[in-house]
Amino acid sequence: MSLFSQQDLHDIEAAVQAAEKKSSGEIVPYFVDASADYPEVFWKLLTYLNSTWTVAALAWFEYGNYWYDLGILEVILIGLTIGVLSTLLLVRIPFVIRLLADRDSVDRAVTSRAAEAFLSEEVFRTRDRSGILIFISELEHRVLIVGDSGINAKVKAGTWDSLVTDLIASIRQKKAAAGLIAAIDQCGTVLKEAGVTRRDDDTDELGNTLRKG
Known part of the structure; x- marks a missing residue:
């Protein structure tokens, strides 16, 4: 215990x-x-983090010079991937679950x-x-x-x-x-x-x- x-x-x-x-x-x-298990916490986090990271990636794509030959779809995919990985990490934290449940x-x-x-x-x-x-x-x-x-x-x-x-x-x-x-x-x-x-x-x-x- x-x-x-x-x-x-x-x-x-x-x-x-x-x-x-x-x-x-x-x-x-x-x-x-x-x-x-509070599955709604996962979906809340996923929606928020995917949106945040995708917008951040698009802004970086638009105004930065760091993407080299990447296309916009690849940039969006990177943002979504970071969002998913961030969600999988954060959804295990008890404080986050209590906050979002x-x-x-x-x-x-x-x-x-x-x-x-x-x-x-x-x-x-x-x-x-x-x-x-x-x-x-x-x-x-x-x-x-x-x-x-x-x-x-x-x-x-x-x-x-x-x-x-x-x-x-x-x-x-x-x-x-x-x-x-x-x-x-x-x-x-x-x-x-x-x-x-x-x-x-x-x-x-x-x-x-x-x-x-």
């Missing part, structure tokens, strides 16, 4: 164990490199991927419907906290906003592990204060490790 070392994984697991002792909540941390597309992708994680990890399969997913999508710098019905019945909407904001800030500062551990601990506290009471016969229903999608 690019964001997390082996020691981080151990510390995160320990944090989940400690947080779950505060309530009956079952905390499931989940991490993905990206929620989607459509906001609505990112929102849909992250929400959909978090829903898939909720189902695939069976966060809903707890006795009191007390599962809670902490979903991290690295590329987009997005975090979602998704509670099952037993959690949502006791925790007010908007309660998780500050935790999400703090965790995103930690990811941007290259402190994802520390941020996630803090978020897990705060989740445990929020659930305890909200009355998600731990039963005397409480068991670990969903495991404690950081999942990788």
Whole structure:
């Protein structure tokens, strides 16, 4: 996992164990490199860079003396080639993807991927419907906290906003592990204060490790 070392994984697991002792909540941390491929970024870059390099090549052809015996079609081809190569290089840079990806597309992708994680990890399969997913999508710098019905019945909407904001800030500062551990601990506290009471016969229903999608 690019964001997390082996020691981080151990510390995160320990944090989940400690947080779950505060309530009956079952905390499931989940991490993905990206929620989607965002193909529109490639086409936006290609269109812009091809146009820019082709115009630049034509201007150089018109006003410079560097093209020797090249014809205008060859000059255009050179501009297009540079545009394609530039696109192939830049489209791999996370910052460029975040900059050019459509906001609505990112929102849909992250929400959909978090829903898939909720189902695939069976966060809903707890006795009191007390599962809670902490979903991290690295590329987009997005975090979602998704509670099952037993959690949502006791925790007010908007309660998780500050935790999400703090965790995103930690990811941007290259402190994802520390941020996630803090978020897990705060989740445990929020659930305890909200009355998600731990039963005397409480068991670990969903495991404690950081999942990788």
